[in-house]
Amino acid sequence: MIAQIGDRLVLEGTHLGDARRIGIVVAVAHADGTPPYEVRWLDTGRTSLIFPGAEARIENRHPDETSEPAR
Template sequence: MKAHVGDRLVMEAIHVGEPRRVGVITELRHTDGTPPYMVRWLDTGRESMVFPGSESHVEPPHAPHRR
């Protein structure tokens, strides 16, 4: 997985009833765009370091947001 600052990180729910989480990548820790990423979550506004798993994908900022 590779990303750029401003891309969206989408983490699909892995348990029934959990919501998907969407955040904006605010900082890269590696120049090649590989994880971990600093992400500002859209639902809480909080920022955290994320090591995305297989349930995650990156969307460019101009892509239509899938719900």
């Protein structure tokens, strides 16, 4: 998994009833874009360090996007 600052990290629920979580990558620990990532969650505004698992995917930021999407 490779991410850049500004990409979205999408976590799918792993159990019945779990909600999908979406966050914006605000920091990448390694120059090659590998985890861990610091992510600001859109639902809470909190920031956390995450080592994404199999339930996660990265959605690359479109080159002409300058800000995060509206909540």
